[in-house]
Amino acid sequence: MTDETPTTGATGAAPHPNANPDEGATAASPTVAPGLEAAARHATADLPHTPEDQGSEEAVRRKKRDVPLVAVVTGKGKGKSTSAFGMLQRSWARGYRCGVFQFVKGGKWKVGERKAAEALSASGAGGTIEWEIQGKGWTWIQKDMTESEDIAKAGWGEVKRRIADQRYEFLLLDEITYPIAWGWIDVEDVVATLAARPGFQHVVLTGRNAHDRLIETADLVSEVVNVKHPMAAGIRAQQGIDW
Numbered sequence: 001m002t003d004e005t006p007t008t009g010a011t012g013a014a015p016h017p018n019a020n021p022d023e024g025a026t027a028a029s030p031t032v033a034p035g036l037e038a039a040a041r042h043a044t045a046d047l048p049h050t051p052e053d054q055g056s057e058e059a060v061r062r063k064k065r066d067v068p069l070v071a072v073v074t075g076k077g078k079g080k081s082t083s084a085f086g087m088l089q090r091s092w093a094r095g096y097r098c099g100v101f102q103f104v105k106g107g108k109w110k111v112g113e114r115k116a117a118e119a120l121s122a123s124g125a126g127g128t129i130e131w132e133i134q135g136k137g138w139t140w141i142q143k144d145m146t147e148s149e150d151i152a153k154a155g156w157g158e159v160k161r162r163i164a165d166q167r168y169e170f171l172l173l174d175e176i177t178y179p180i181a182w183g184w185i186d187v188e189d190v191v192a193t194l195a196a197r198p199g200f201q202h203v204v205l206t207g208r209n210a211h212d213r214l215i216e217t218a219d220l221v222s223e224v225v226n227v228k229h230p231m232a233a234g235i236r237a238q239q240g241i242d243w
């Protein structure tokens, strides 16, 4: 009996099930959709980059389709940070230099994702991941700060420096919505800093109650709705699921 399995091309090789349909596209669309100015800036670029690249100026190593995004994951349901960590892994897999700033007091118990990130970064199989934790983890703080507001502000100050330095292609600002909501970090400063960020930098912000200005100005906003959570039945946080 002959094999009648259909083939998809001259080589007979089936596309990978996860193949990106845009992959291999040769010509950019002649019309530039609104908001794709950043893509136009990278239009002449098609060189891969490596984790050793530092301070990418106008990113001559970008592919045409690459657009740096600001994403917000908010809402009352569980899954905001884990969604962001999923994007972090994808960025790592693409060789990006990744940074994580956790704007949470007592975030020490959230060790699972950090452990995974350290192992990934050390493996050398993808990009790099630098991980900063609020409080004592803000290693650049010189003086002994005790006020949460000052600590959060110091963290944001460092984020701004690193954005200006183009230290990362992927930056996760985990739980930053809280210090913004409390007025510790000025939302207009955040919006302006993100809007003016140079080069190619994806930035993902997480946390409940994202400020309206973040939602207005981000390229991607997802809200996680709480349908049911075991906490309501008195079940405590579970390792492997919550940390």
Ligand code: ATP
Pocket (backbone or CB within 6 Å): 076, 077, 078, 079, 080, 081, 082, 083, 175, 206, 207, 208, 224, 226, 229, 231, 232, 237, 241, 242, 243
């Ligand atoms: P995760 O890090 O698991 O993706 P998250 O970032 O969406 O959670 P956070 O507000 O950062 O949610 O809260 C983190 C912790 O609080 C997690 O242990 C999570 O299970 C728990 N949590 C999240 N949403 C709820 C909820 N609706 N009710 C009770 N606990 C919740």
Ligand code: MG
Pocket (backbone or CB within 6 Å): 080, 081, 082, 175, 206, 207
């Ligand atoms: Mg979270």
